[in-house]
Amino acid sequence: MRRTLYGPDHEAFRESAKAFVDRTLKPNHDKFIEQRHIDREVWLEAGRQGLLGLEVPEVYGGSGAGDYRFNAVLGEELSKVSAAMSSCLGIHYDVVAPYLVDLCTEEQKQRWLPRFCSGETITAIGMTEPSGGSDLAALKTTAVRDGSDWVLNGSKTFITNGFSADLVVVAARTSPEKKARGITLFAVETGMEGFERGRKLDKVGQPESDTAELFFEDVRVPADNVVGEVDRGFIHMMERLPQERVGSAIANLAHAKQILEETIAYTKERKAFGQAIGSFQHNKFLLAELVTKVDVTQAFVDQCTEAHVRGELTATDAAKAKYWSADVQNDVLDACVQLHGGYGYMTEYRVARAWMDARVTKIWAGSNEIMKELIGRELGL
Template sequence: MGLDVMVTLGYMKRTIYDADHESFRGSVAAFLDREVKPNLEEHAANKALPREFWLGAGAQGFLGLEIPEAYGGSEAGDYRFNAVLTEELNKVNAALGSCVGIHADITAPYLVELGTEEQKQRWLPGVASGEILLAIGMTEPSGGSDLAALKTTAVRDGDDWVINGSKTFITNGYSADLVITAVRTSPEKGARGITLFAIPSDAPGFSRGRKLDKVGQDESDTAELFFTDVRLGDDHIIGDLDGGFIHMMQKLPQERLGCAISNTAHATQILLETLEYTKERQAFGAPIGTFQHNKFLLADLFTRIEVTQAFIDQCVIAHDSGDLTSVDAAKAKWWSSQIQNEVIDHCVQLHGGYGFMNEYRVARAWRDARVSKIWAGSNEIMKELIGRDLGL
């Protein structure tokens, strides 16, 4: 059951998608039903999506929505296709959405928009096909959301740059073939002395720590990365030398909008499944959904979801036309993650003891959702950005 079911049930009519988008949605859903859902337990046990998944998604054109056809992509040119893909992935589970989102929706645009012609030809065809898996290395053990406080450095040595440092909490980090990494190249310039490097995983001096043992999102491979005297030339710099901080700030609105789409689709799916559960689960001789408290609670939860969805849809339209502001992206990110967590927490309660069992989707969704209030900038950071925009 998904957002399309919500429409047919009459809870909300969405108007931002046309027949082409819905046809694409059907293709994504069919692929996930066929290739992913039967293997979710294996993915969770391995704490990673297998390369077969990435190659399959690439063959379907799902990984190249941001990549021009000249480099092997499908170049949708319409962010609503990204949104449809994100929604369908998160109906299955949030980890799937985060892994694909990092690769295709967040990291690939750095190469497309900032890469040289040679870099595009070298990497983008593999990115689109799933042969080159991407990750983005921003967060450091001591830095958290403070991107300006990076300690990983790149020091010029002849024609090379020598990179030393580490990153943590990197989604796709254990499997990635190429990591777009923020490093400090001019310490005296502060935030304006950061550069982005594309670091191949087979570069001498690149190493990975263990797959991190997270509270949720078991299917997502998350790792620590270490750089010990990694030598790269200028041909691995992405964008402008010392321009990395500005590049990251320009790309963060899309990342945060992607999070908002994910959060809302994830919560909606679990809420719809919970509604069905309350119609079937009996207590005291009646479905539990007919009890006044539960009926009122469900009315409240569906209203929260629909109001949130209406705002997120408007943000999608704004982003597609180039009008989404960083402040509105921050609003969408923090609000949707808050609603997601509140809604799914209530869904656990409505499931009773079964809601606390990992074999039930609602329990896993509850664990998976918690990180959305932390990553892509914590909710507190989002509120700080909004407050500054208010002149405070």
């Protein structure tokens, strides 16, 4: 079915995104997997191509697109390479950007956004802690005011871009007695004394994504690095999580759709018992089901994207899109592995890597169980 989400400007931008992917990412992808991080030059090239500041006003070096569909196009094209490419770059231009653009002071914007857009500064967001991820209101990292500074103590884990990030937006508890209403966001920068990174985490999938633990031991953060309002960090996060979740849904589906298309081509070429394996009724019916599931899900995700462009996307609909697309993605990729037979279990095949990469999408950005809890609450249950 023809999608109606995008117009000519979006499709023209897609060609630019594809050119970046073909020129910069695909030829080096195996190297990124082997070394377990994406080269700095990728970020700088993305900056030169105007891909990192889509939500950033032009006065600070961004594109000032003013239309979330450009974010969506870039997320789709990156996801066709791998889930990690979309995740690493997306954390920067799609997740962190709204915090810096919406919440920062004029001085902070001038200080951080130009290098953010150029790719000279790589960013991450520090929410998840060793004691838990989905329950943000229960985080244990603390920040205590000391004169004009804040003293930060605690740790974060599973942080995408954590090993390479130059600036991390960190959520910390500033007023313990206020519980969820006592959390503040801080911009912690490389070089601050007491800010240390742990090992690169050895994950099941997405090896090219540098995911790390972060440690804060008496880190003195100046008041000028508070992002947003003191004690309103939880609200700031809740207001921006729907964009993160619809962005996840866009990436999940584009990732699955690309591998499904490659699998369909494989089933036309691979022969068994004298005929293409795709022609066997079971496989034919399975592929028909998978294509239908992807197309129907795409229609809902596109509607959520349009709602977000209008400023009307609800937290509940974002939760639906996130959890459902992650389930569909994993179902589709599992079936694609099966259709590849033994080759589908070999990591030299894209389908095997995609299958491993996708498993985490049911967990991050709020686990699927938490998404269902949010939807259930909306039902009055």
